[in-house]
Amino acid sequence: MVEIRLKNSKSRRIEVLQPIEPGKVSMYVCGPTVYDRAHIGNARSAVVFDQLFRLLRHVYGEGNVTFVRNFTDVDDKINARAAEEGRKIADLTAETAQWYLDDTRALGVLDPTHMPRATEYIEQMVAFIEDLIEKDFAYARDGHALFRVRSFDDYGKLSGRSVDDMIAGARVEVAPYKEDPMDFVLWKPSADDIPGWDSPWGRGRPGWHIECSAMAHSILGETFDIHGGGADLLFPHHENEVAQSCAAGHGFANIWMHNEMLQVEGKKMSKSLGNFFTVRDLLDSGVPGEVIRFVMLSTHYGKPMDWTEKKRVEAEKTLRKWYAAAEPGDAVPEAVVAALADDLNTHQALAEMHKLDGAELGAALSVMGLWEGQVPEWAVSDGADLSAFAARLGTAREEAMQTKDFSTVDALKSALTDAGVEVRMSKAGVDLVPGPNFDPAKLENL
Template sequence: MIQITLHNTQTRQKEVLEPIKSDDVSMYVCGPTVYDRAHLGNARPVIIFDTLFRLLRHVYGEDHVTYVRNFTDVDDKINARAAETGKSIREITDGTIKLYLDDMDAVGAMHPNHMPRATEYIEQMVAMSADLIEKGFAYEAEGHVLFAVESYADYGKFSGRSIEDMIAGSRVEVAPYKRNPMDFVLWKPSDENTPGWDSPWGKGRPGWHIECSAMANELLGESFDIHGGGNDLTFPHHENEIAQSKCVGHGFANIWMHNEMLQVEGKKMSKSLGNFFTVRDLLDQGVPGEVIRLVMLGTHYRKPMDWTEQKRAEAERTLRHWHSQIDGIVAADTPDPEVVAALADDLNTHKAIQRLHALSRARDFAGLKASADLLGLLTDALGDWVATSWGGGHDHTQIMEVESWLRAARNAAKLSGDYTDVDRLKSAARGAGLDVQMGKDTVDLKPTQGFDAEKLYAISRKGA
């Protein structure tokens, strides 16, 4: 069997995946809080762990992998959104879950085996909180149940921080009922305007951290193989998950995986910088979900990922070319061994994509199709955008050739100051019915309704 190695945040080194059950693999990934549409950064862990899901299914078999990704549908942000809009909390969470799944479907993400909602596991959260009190790791105070961080000797070990450092470097809720400022909430009281459930401590609702511990235990057992999420969850969320789960006697996750954050054109994505957008924003602007996926996979998951217009244009050209090559081709029975090996080496998607380029150049189209499918690319479900945007039947290779000539002409013009060849090629391309889009570092040609294949052919015959 293929050996898979993954970087374990907990041990800070790569480890061989050795499933607890030799023939079955289990994975839990923290999902969204459902009050608004997923922004582009939210799509990164979805695409990354979807690719790992595909690899695990390839290696162990489809029926031997269990993947859980939750929905947080009880949260103060959801309550605030309900108050803002006048909609019920259930309306907001149901609607947001549907939009989220629509957007993740668009980027080629398979549905996990289980997608639990936190509100369906309140009983388990109450039981775990009560168990922590009984064992001396948590306490009740003014209708709250709090985990006592000083009761767990290894608290902070996962994220590499001392309690003193965490207090100094974090925003902690200072409350008179807390024994230690770092003690975190397992259960909190609800008023008449806030969702609540009965508990031994009165009507209330769970804290954020307890939900993942309870749902993972219920669906995957006391110990499971892989826990994933963005590295912004390392502390406090995952630190707290480990503490409460270990203290009730669960082994919890063997391997922890965290993806780095996303940037846009070299800067952190934020509304204040005007570079914040959702997955749906890109889709509505005409960026295909498959293009979003390829850009995301082009950077190793443990490195910061920079979304740029240049990467988008290059990914779109690459996918158009690959789709033209596999048109009518039956996929090979198995993906290319080098692609599998790259993914098995800590999910090295960048290296796997480089191998796809090599298969394309070698004209191994059957191998290209089977191997790309392992990364969720060139699938039947995602390929419709090519035929729609190109109008069908166009010569992709010739269009890409003209694009390369335009790029070369512009690069030369920047040095010489003479843009005659650039203008000539732009004019000829438009005369052939191509829409010419030139960014700072990109050249993108797209056929319009007036596309004329013969004129394109004449341009390609003349050359640059």
């Protein structure tokens, strides 16, 4: 069996995946808080861990991998958005959860084995908190239940911080119901106009961190193989998950994985900079889901990723070339599997695919989530002979270099561009790439 090696955020080392139950793998990944569309930063985590899911299924068999990705459907942001729009919270979360599924499926993301919603596990969360209080790792005060951070000696080991350093540099809430500023909320009171459930501490709702611990424990048991999420969750979310789960006596996750963040054209994504966009924004603008996924996979998950227009164009060009050369196949080349097994090195896997064609290329495209056995509609040129147009444009350019009259060249370029064809001219020649809005009908009379 293929040996899979993964970077463990907890040990900060590459480790061999050794499943707790031989031949079977369990994985939990923190999913979205559903109150709006997923932006492309959210999409990176979805694509990264989908790729790991696909690798695990390839190596261990589809029936031997259990993948859990939750929906957080109780949260202050959700409450605020529902109030702002005058909608029922349940209607908002149902709609936005479906948006998430629709948008990520368009990127080739498979549905996980389980997709639990936080509101379905309130009873388990209450029981979890009661156990922590009984063990003196948590306490109740003024309708709240809080975790005693200093009671857990290993707090900070996942993120590599000391409690004192955290207090000095962290944004911690100083509240009268806290014994210590670092203590974090497990349960909090709910006003009459927001969701709440009965508990030993009064009507309220869970804190964010307890949700994942309770759902992971309920579905995967006390110990499981892999826990994943974005690097922004390392602290405090994952640190708090470790503390409360281990304090309760659960071994929790053996390997922790975190994907790095995403930028746009070299800058942090921000609405104020005008470079913030959702997956749906890209899809609706004509960028195919396969192209978005390719760009995501072209950078190793452990490195910051930069979304650029140049990468989008190159990804589309490469995929068109591959789709033209691929045939359906099941035998994924060893070099591609080896790259993925080497800490999910998707960049290297894509590099190996440039050497392939036929059934080998088709099998590799499938395991990368880039092909379902037939060429996507957007990549079909509908019989347009773009090579003939490239030759005409090349000849026109050569003549124009002699006569200094570029009117014919400009007219051809304009017509091709209007038809949705990207025109690339260099010393090496003319390259015509059909874009997402390619309309071959506009070339019929050219």
